[in-house]
Amino acid sequence: MMNNLPAQKILVVDDNQASYNLICDFLAVIHNQRLNPVWAATYDEGLEHIQQQEFDVGLIDYELDKNNGLDFIREVIRRECPTPLILLTGYGNHRIDLEAMQAGAVDYLDKTQLRPEVLERSMRYAVEQSRILKAERDQRTLAEALLDISNALNGTLNFEEVLKRILLNLGMVIPHDTANIMLIENDETRVVGHKGYNLPELEREIANSSFNVKKIRSFAEIIVRRQPLIVPDLLNLSNWLKSLGPHRLRSYMGAPILLGDQIIGLINLESYQPNFFTETHARRLQLFASQSAVAIQNAFAYERAQERAATEERQRLARDLHDAVSQTLFSASVIAETLPRLFEREPAEVQDGLGKLARLTRGALAEMRTLLVELRPTALLEMDLSILIQQLVI
Secondary structure (H helix, E strand, O other), X not given: OOOOOOOEEEEEEOOOHHHHHHHHHHHHOOOOOOEEEEEEOOHHHHHHHHHHOOOOEEEEEOEEOOEEHHHHHHHHHHOOOOOOEEXXXXXXXXXXXXXXXXXXXXXXXXXXXXXXXXXXXHHHHHHHHHHHHHHHHHHHHHHHHHHHHHHHHHHOOOHXXXXXXXXXXXXXXXXXXXXXXXXEEOOEEEEEEEEOOOOHHHHHHHHOOEEEOOOOHHHHHHHHHOOOEEEOOHHHOHHHHHHHOOOOOOEEEEEEEEEOOEEEEXXXXXXOOOOOOOHHHHHHHHHHHHHHHHHHHHHHHHHHHHHHHHHHHHHHHHHHHHHHHHHHHHHHHHHHHHHHHHHHHOHHHHHXXXXXXXXXXXXXXXXXXXXXXXXXXXXXXXXXXXXXXXXXXX
């Protein structure tokens, strides 16, 4: 009895239709499997198929017009296509067998010895080997991504750089279309990093987003359960529809960023496909979020400390501005009050007094301008250098 598993897609690359028909006959008598063969009659057609579609296994004939099956296998490996490939040949040649294995084939079959049970066993082995290799690659990629986040703990305290590295590594271990990182303060979330929102209006919307976690059901559930949450179809969430707009994000997965017993934020992933995320994805996301927590907290605390230091420095400059300029202006006011009386007794001395008064007021003005520039670092960065110099010397 045929099982309910999805049909396996089999790519057959063979320039001989009779050979393809024979393989189809063999596949038809394999029990307990639904097999869907796809024929490519040329080398180029086979590459086009394997580049555009996902196949469970490929059966590649050695003789392919002006090329051969080994060339095809090498090219597929070069393009990093994951389909496991089996080389078929009409020659029982040990040298070709070795070359096939070296090129990247999973197995090598002699057409003259081919039978349905032999083909079925080889295909089953190829699929299982592919699954094992993929699992190993995924684990290695995850370990490398977690190591990179760990290195970020020791390598940088730049908040923006930490967020970029987290989002970059997320894309390597969990497929998704959009991602964002939120921090939580007093039950209010704030998006501090995001990736994948390519439309300008959607990017502006997510960058300016702020939510009360208790009012968004999915966020509240993550906070209460302290575990990842998968929403298979966002169309079923009424309070998510407004943010969907025409962009049609369909599935969601989020995980809490836990630092000890405290939830400091959320990592959220979305896909344009419904029912996209799996429990395996959720476990990886939680592991990733836990590893990222310390890096995010340290970088955020460092950024806050820098902001406080800048604020304190501006306050110091403001005090200096008040003290220095006030002293100069006080001296100028004393001279200004003295000059009328001096004019009655010593008119010749008034000229010197006026010069001193002018110098004091110019000095006060120059000092005020200098300190104001230091109080406005943003203006200093954005204004043209020539204008800044003019402001200092006028």
